[in-house]
Amino acid sequence: MITCIATDMDGTLLNENQEISEANKQAILDAQRQGIEVIVATGRSYEEARFVIKDAGISCDIICANGAEVRDKKGEVVYQAGIESALAKEIATALNETGIYFEIYTDQGTYTENYEMGIELIVDIFKTANPDVSEEQVRQTAKERFEKGHIKLVDDYGVLFDDSSQLVYKFLVFSFDEKQLTEANEKLNDIIGIAISSSGKENIEVNSLEAQKGVALEKLLNDKGLSAEHAMAMGDNLNDLSMMKAVGRPVAMGNALDQIKEFCPFITATNREDGVAKAIQEALQQTANS
Incomplete structure (x- = not known):
């Protein structure tokens, strides 16, 4: 039943x-x-x-x-x-050491420091789920993510971590470089208190263990x-x-x-x-x- x-x-x-x-x-x-x-x-x-x-x-x-x-x-x-500020900073530091791209999800929205990479990340997620769909169609859908305000540009993620009014939910990490992804994953595995998963071929998702x-x-x-x-x-x-x-x-x-x-x-x-x-x-x- x-x-x-x-x-x-x-x-x-x-x-x-x-x-x-x-x-x-x-x-x-x-x-x-x-x-x-x-x-x-x-x-x-x-x-x-x-x-x-x-x-x-x-x-x-x-x-x-x-x-x-x-x-x-x-x-x-x-x-x-959510992910506490100190832990979020630790995660960001580890990822920045690899030079890998990532986005931040909070209770007030989704943020990126790089518009073009934000497009590529969504293209990867969509293409992973639907490999036969045309690149042009998927890319247009990804651009709508910005146009509809579902993702916001920010100069520095640090302002989010220092903003007590925002709760960090998730890190969405992305790279076409398998070696870079592996390095990022290894660094993340050394951090206590996080759950690591994936929703696409070239991404890593990081949440609290309770998330x-x-x-x-x-x-x-x-x-x-x-x-x-x-x-x-x-x-x-x-x-x-x-x-x-x-x-x-x-x-x-x-x-x-x-x-x-x-x-x-x-x-x-x-x-x-x-x-x-x-x-x-x-x-x-x-x-x-x-």
């Missing part, structure tokens, strides 16, 4: 056009009509996630920034797990009086693994990393083939027959 469905966004709920397909939308609404809780769990900020979900006509709780923030259906913050999709999902389920054993989670990349380990029905997308597929007993179609809808329909059918 399934009482809760959690789904990742990029490479999972969203298709190659970065939209929620009609089939996925209808499957989610059908689940909600049957009293099943639906939760979106994403590495995106709330603003970047909200407008896509709202455009599809879906209302649900959202786990943002890999679990650093949870918002209810009304958009109210119900949970936060993981699985941790946030377990807290949300507990608050709602729901059992993790009766929850389903769908995803495609490493930052989804913690929530897959937390539920009774982990489902890998057809386009998921091999590591994700190896862990999950259930595999659905790709994000371009309405894999989320198919996984939901299968779960609902099994629930009806149980």
Whole structure:
């Protein structure tokens, strides 16, 4: 029996056009009509996630920034797990020593010191999830991220760390240089109190240990009086693994990393083939027959 469905966004709920397909939308609404809780769990900020979900006509709780923030259906913050200023500075120092590019997610927005690299990072995430989509199409989507104000330019990240009114949620690290990524990862592994994951071929995501999709999902389920054993989670990349380990029905997308597929007993179609809808329909059918 399934009482809760959690789904990742990029490479999972969203298709190659970065939209929620009609089939996925209808499957989610059908689940909600049957009293099943639906939760979106994403590495995106709330603003970047909200407008896509709202455009599809879906209302649900959202786990943002890999679990650093949870918002209810009304958009109210119900949970936060940030990185303390001193720890954020330590992370930034380690990354700067490698010369690698990174962005900062806070409770007030997403920031970059380099516009062009910000474009390249989003292109990488989108292309990882949808390798057949044209570079031009993906790049235009990435540029809209700036135009819509979902990412802001800042001269120095230091002003964010010294601003007591802002809570740092996540570092999103990016490079095409495998050696540089490896060096950055090694330095990060020496830092205590952080969770390291990934959502693309050339990126690293850094959060507080308490800011993981699985941790946030377990807290949300507990608050709602729901059992993790009766929850389903769908995803495609490493930052989804913690929530897959937390539920009774982990489902890998057809386009998921091999590591994700190896862990999950259930595999659905790709994000371009309405894999989320198919996984939901299968779960609902099994629930009806149980």
